[in-house]
Amino acid sequence: MTVRAAWLLPTGQTREDTRVTPVGTVTPTGELTSRGGVLPGGAPFLAAPAGAMTVQIGIGRAVVQGTAAQGPYPVAVDAPELVAIGAGDALDRIDTVIVRVYDGMYDTEGQTVATVELVQGEPMGAPTPPALPPASLPLWDVRVRAGASASTGGVDWASALTDRRRYTVGVGGIIPRGATGDVGAFDGQYRDMNGVLERWDATGAAWRTYRPPTLAAESITSGFLTGTGWSMNTFNARRRAGVVTFSAYLTRTGGNLSDPTNLPDTFVGSLPNGWAPLFAYEAIATDGYGHGTARIEADAQIYLRTWSPGIVLAKDHNMRISATYVQ
The missing domain is CATH 2.60.40.1830 (Phage tail base-plate Siphoviridae RBP, head domain)
Known part of the structure; x- marks a missing residue:
């Protein structure tokens, strides 16, 4: 099994599942919710073309937040996953590769499993990424040009991929720069923004460049x-x-x-x-x-x-x- 989730299956979680998945990685976003995201280290969930209409998603670990009642799901992909891209439409569209958790106790999908899958966007003149299902985490957007197929050359991989990975760390850790400009969760949260340390100011609802306390002369x-x-x-x-x-x-x-x-x-x-x-x-x-x-x-x-x-x-x-x- 290449996609593992801890504390998801009602029975059958192995000790290896628990060791491999990032249990305990929690950055709070509310009283009972946590920041979902990819764990930094190496190149987690790296996307690479694997065919005209196929993308390979590399190994990595992540935390996927469901509803407040569900809590966060620790997930690990321990072998590369291949994701097939559907043929292009009459207009361009943007699809999104996600990590998703299905939990039969909270949704109506009829399964209990973690997956790497594709959410297909709507074809339009100026396409936008699709809305994502609950308990999911975006990894990459793929722009699918009109009429793209294996017989017409497939996806233009040189320009098709947009990094949507956001990062998460344990509480108190410094969040690496990701693809999104998320707001902070609590006063005193830190992030690395292109080599500049920033601190979340909850009162002003803004990230501020961190300046150490003035030292005595x-x-x-x-x-x-x-x-x-x-x-x-x-x-x-x-x-x-x-x-x-x-x-x-x-x-x-x-x-x-x-x-x-x-x-x-x-x-x-x-x-x-x-x-x-x-x-x-x-x-x-x-x-x-x-x-x-x-x-x-x-x-x-x-x-x-x-x-x-x-x-x-x-x-x-x-x-x-x-x-x-x-x-």
């Missing part, structure tokens, strides 16, 4: 080590949420520096341990007469690299170096 005024030819007046640095701002106020105690053509890199000093940028960064330097750039290396060492041509950074002049960067 950290400030220091010491720890800057000056190089030869410099003395420290004041040093102030502040860091908040990984953003560093600092200002070093120094006095030139060595010889005069000027840049008639190219100022040789001159070592100024080192930032305190843990306050360096992740990669080399250019900072602003000025003494009120001239200005230039100072390179802050990833090892915290700072070098004066350029200065205003023709302007002397003289002995006893005060110079400030300031920068803001993300660590």
